[in-house]
Amino acid sequence: MCELLGMSANVPTDICFSFTGLIKRGGDTGPHKDGWGITFYEGKGCRTFKDPDASHCSPVAGFLRDYPIKSCAVVSHIRQANRGKVGLENTHPFTRELWGRNWTFAHNGQLSGYQALATGTSIPVGQTDSERAFCHLLHRIRTRFPEGPPAKPQTFWRFVAKVAEELKALGVFNMLLTDGRYLMAYCSTKLQWLTRRAPFGAAKLIDEDMEVDFGALTTPDDVVTVIATTPLTEGEPWAAMAPGQYVVFRLGEVYLKG
Amino acid sequence: MCELLGMSANVPTDICFSFTGLIKRGGDTGPHKDGWGITFYEGKGCRTFKDPDASHCSPVAGFLRDYPIKSCAVVSHIRQANRGKVGLENTHPFTRELWGRNWTFAHNGQLSGYQALATGTSIPVGQTDSERAFCHLLHRIRTRFPEGPPAKPQTFWRFVAKVAEELKALGVFNMLLTDGRYLMAYCSTKLQWLTRRAPFGAAKLIDEDMEVDFGALTTPDDVVTVIATTPLTEGEPWAAMAPGQYVVFRLGEVYLKG
Numbered sequence: 001m002c003e004l005l006g007m008s009a010n011v012p013t014d015i016c017f018s019f020t021g022l023i024k025r026g027g028d029t030g031p032h033k034d035g036w037g038i039t040f041y042e043g044k045g046c047r048t049f050k051d052p053d054a055s056h057c058s059p060v061a062g063f064l065r066d067y068p069i070k071s072c073a074v075v076s077h078i079r080q081a082n083r084g085k086v087g088l089e090n091t092h093p094f095t096r097e098l099w100g101r102n103w104t105f106a107h108n109g110q111l112s113g114y115q116a117l118a119t120g121t122s123i124p125v126g127q128t129d130s131e132r133a134f135c136h137l138l139h140r141i142r143t144r145f146p147e148g149p150p151a152k153p154q155t156f157w158r159f160v161a162k163v164a165e166e167l168k169a170l171g172v173f174n175m176l177l178t179d180g181r182y183l184m185a186y187c188s189t190k191l192q193w194l195t196r197r198a199p200f201g202a203a204k205l206i207d208e209d210m211e212v213d214f215g216a217l218t219t220p221d222d223v224v225t226v227i228a229t230t231p232l233t234e235g236e237p238w239a240a241m242a243p244g245q246y247v248v249f250r251l252g253e254v255y256l257k258g
Numbered sequence: 259m260c261e262l263l264g265m266s267a268n269v270p271t272d273i274c275f276s277f278t279g280l281i282k283r284g285g286d287t288g289p290h291k292d293g294w295g296i297t298f299y300e301g302k303g304c305r306t307f308k309d310p311d312a313s314h315c316s317p318v319a320g321f322l323r324d325y326p327i328k329s330c331a332v333v334s335h336i337r338q339a340n341r342g343k344v345g346l347e348n349t350h351p352f353t354r355e356l357w358g359r360n361w362t363f364a365h366n367g368q369l370s371g372y373q374a375l376a377t378g379t380s381i382p383v384g385q386t387d388s389e390r391a392f393c394h395l396l397h398r399i400r401t402r403f404p405e406g407p408p409a410k411p412q413t414f415w416r417f418v419a420k421v422a423e424e425l426k427a428l429g430v431f432n433m434l435l436t437d438g439r440y441l442m443a444y445c446s447t448k449l450q451w452l453t454r455r456a457p458f459g460a461a462k463l464i465d466e467d468m469e470v471d472f473g474a475l476t477t478p479d480d481v482v483t484v485i486a487t488t489p490l491t492e493g494e495p496w497a498a499m500a501p502g503q504y505v506v507f508r509l510g511e512v513y514l515k516g
Contacts, residue, residue: 125303
């Protein structure tokens with residue numbers, strides 16, 4: 001299994017604090033030692049840092065922990081391999097283009113019978129159930145909306161949730177998906193989220209002896225939502241999602257729930 | 259205009275030395291201050307580091323200069339914007355999937371009338387002539403080989419060279435393209451390459467006061483080819499390509515020329 005981390009915010013915000021907690025679980029406070037990755041959006045563009053090594057001792061992860069990249073949409077993943085060997089081609093997040101935007105996907109869980117999932121022209125590069133599920137999702141979207149995105153984003157996200165529901169029937173399918181504007185969290189077994197807004201307080205990481213006073217780092221209008229497999233901090237009101245539930249965030253706020 | 263850097267090798271080799279020379283040209287010894295990127299292949303997987311800032315003072319570039327990532331195929335680019343604003347979505351290299359492999363593309367030059375280039379299902383995310391040319395190339399490949407890659411790689415690469423020739427007719431089109439196994443260098447105006455093999459000697463960068471003795475870092479069987487817009491080192495036999503010429507490298511050796 002693996003762990004997920006996502007962020008949706010209304011102002012470009014760095015994720016160094018949460019990432020510091022996450023990467024400790026990559027082979028130190030957690031067993032997820034088989035690679036890690038993180039994707040930051042800046043406008044329509046995005047960049048991914050990934051490494052097939054354990055995050056808790058990865059020099060690239062160490063660099064990012066101390067280098068604040070500000071973004072309104074972030075997806076991160078640490079991996080404990082089950083389907084597919086340890087290697088860069090099997091390291092999440094995966095990014096592909098659809099309709100002239102970059103779509104980024106990360107998955108926690110394990111699927112059975114995933115080899116039978118149709119992928120159309122989106123062919124997996126690696127061997128994971130996750131990448132195949134992502135390619136299947138893109139194929140289903142292209143087939144359902146051959147003319148491009150529907151007029152109402154709600155129509156689109158409800159369809160994605162429907163496909164996610166089908167994938168959940170194949171095993172465990174906790175998922176983060178973003179195009180840099182919207183970020184969907186789909187819960188199959190475990191996923192929690194937390195919105196920070198004024199008045200901002202302090203927070204303390206669970207996996208590392210580190211505390212931050214967000215009041216000193218934010219403005220009163222900032223809204224920042226963090227999504228994670230399990231809470232990264234103590235004493236904050238993380239909301240646990242129920243199996244089959246999804247939330248689509250936009251600029252840190254809940255845009256759609258189901 | 260921009261500068262290109264590529265590497266093809268028969269053993270995983272780091273490119274720190276050449277990259278150190280290149281990034282000095284990103285706003286210091288050269289004017290290419292509008293972003294930079296570098297893609298490393300490890301097997302079928304690849305990872306890209308990119309930044310919309312000038313490479314000579316980019317903390318990410320500084321980190322990579324000192325952090326040896328070993329790879330058999332590398333493509334790098336530093337940008338001086340002409341078509342498309344400065345931003346991550348316009349920063350090379352660009353990577354897209356075709357036939358279950360990651361294809362990475364970088365371009366030096368400027369094209370006219372590029373908005374008319376058909377791209378099929380590969381839609382550009384940014385505004386550059388370069389990304390559009392890459393999407394056009396992928397579209398042409400898909401249309402020419404609808405059943406997947408032809409039996410002979412030569413057939414494939416000759417077709418790519420033919421499309422590159424057409425793109426060259428729209429302006430300046432120096433290009434690097436790789437799938438991690440093969441690396442094509444297509445010359446429109448300037449591109450040079452150099453193969454290092456035993457007996458290895460020392461080399462000195464032009465853009466930075468740095469010298470390396472490759473004899474101390476290599477084994478007698480290593481073959482490493484470096485491709486660049488203009489020579490990065492003094493006293494080594496760089497080969498200048500002629501306009502319209504291409505070379506496809508595989509494991510550091512010339513695989514196909516035209």
